[in-house]
Amino acid sequence: YGVSRWAPGERVRQRVWVTVPPDTPPGVYPLRAGVWLPSTGRRLQILASDLPQARRAVTVGTLVVVP
Numbered sequence: 001y002g003v004s005r006w007a008p009g010e011r012v013r014q015r016v017w018v019t020v021p022p023d024t025p026p027g028v029y030p031l032r033a034g035v036w037l038p039s040t041g042r043r044l045q046i047l048a049s050d051l052p053q054a055r056r057a058v059t060v061g062t063l064v065v066v067p
Contacts, residue, residue, distance in 0.1 A: 032057040
C-alpha cells in the first residue's frame, strides 16, 4: 500500500530481488532505497533517518560482488 496510508512511525518491510549482470566488476557496492511518487516520478525527501543518506535515498546495506 502507498505511503499516503502509512501511520507516523510505521515500519514497512519489502523484499526486493536484485539481478547482478554477469559482467559486473568485482567490488563492494552500496544498496540504497528511496521512496517516490508514481504521479510525478520524483523521489521524496528524507526528513530523518539513522541510516547514511545520498541523493534522496538511504543506504540500507552493501552488495559484495566476487570474481
